[in-house]
Amino acid sequence: MIGIMCAMVEELEPILEQVEVKDKIHHGNNTYYLASFDNKDIVLAYSKIGKVNAAITATAMIEKFGVEKLLFSGVAGAIDEDLKIGDLIVATEVCQHDIDLTVFGYKHGFIPESQIFFDCDSNLINIAEHVADKLGIKLKKGIIASGDQFVHSKEKKEWIKEVFGASAIEMEGGAVGCVTWNYQVPFFMLRAISDTAEEGAGVDFDAFLEESSKVSAKFLLEMLKEI
Numbered sequence: 001m002i003g004i005m006c007a008m009v010e011e012l013e014p015i016l017e018q019v020e021v022k023d024k025i026h027h028g029n030n031t032y033y034l035a036s037f038d039n040k041d042i043v044l045a046y047s048k049i050g051k052v053n054a055a056i057t058a059t060a061m062i063e064k065f066g067v068e069k070l071l072f073s074g075v076a077g078a079i080d081e082d083l084k085i086g087d088l089i090v091a092t093e094v095c096q097h098d099i100d101l102t103v104f105g106y107k108h109g110f111i112p113e114s115q116i117f118f119d120c121d122s123n124l125i126n127i128a129e130h131v132a133d134k135l136g137i138k139l140k141k142g143i144i145a146s147g148d149q150f151v152h153s154k155e156k157k158e159w160i161k162e163v164f165g166a167s168a169i170e171m172e173g174g175a176v177g178c179v180t181w182n183y184q185v186p187f188f189m190l191r192a193i194s195d196t197a198e199e200g201a202g203v204d205f206d207a208f209l210e211e212s213s214k215v216s217a218k219f220l221l222e223m224l225k226e227i
């Protein structure tokens with residue numbers, strides 16, 4: 001079973017309308033759509049925004065639906081200057097920039113018995129690169145940082161870049177990476193840029209959420225054909 005996760009309904013809609021939904025299951029205040037696409041069984045859901053909501057959905061996908069690969073599609077704020085609105089980025093690793101146990105000598109993003117960075121699945125990243133070549137589109141790869149805040153300041157964005165080497169910023173991937181690492185389930189995340197995470201990012205986000213969600217959804221569906 002393949003799991004497809006988004007944070008917001010706007011990110012899931014463009015995927016859901018392209019698959020054959022067989023059943024809808026309500027569980028833990030989430031709706032899980034059982035569907036098939038290209039003769040593959042998939043379960044889809046949006047978690048709601050933020051790391052806790054994302055962790056709930058990722059865990060349910062694994063524990064209740066037996067998902068063996070978890071793919072995330074959505075939008076993100078750009079940290080790297082070469083990422084423009086509408087561009088795609090694939091996560092090589094994810095982290096949580098709002099974890100801070102530095103007073104005990106730990107690095108930012110580190111929790112004892114856990115990790116700062118969680119690797120995304122190299123096989124799925126390879127498939128993404130193959131699909132990008134086939135479609136003739138530019139696909140950036142990089143670290144994506146998550147935190148429970150919408151980043152809209154150049155200072156904060158630059159700090160996250162400095163401390164984590166992140167190329168993009170959002171609010172769920174680091175949590176999903178932590179869940180999939182604990183359960184040893186392959187994880188892949190694709191995001192399309194909706195804003196630059198600086199002053200005024202909220203306005204850009206509202207303006208480009210729908211369009212960028214479609215960019216990410218379209219690519220993810222192409223990937224599904226190759227999995």
Ligand SMILES: CCCCCCN(CO)Cc1c[nH]c2c(N)ncnc12
Binds near residue numbers: 049
């Ligand atoms: C009510 C509106 C909720 C916005 C949710 C934003 N998502 C969270 O995953 C992605 C995202 C896009 N741009 C971002 C930014 N600049 N900072 C954090 N997250 C993001």
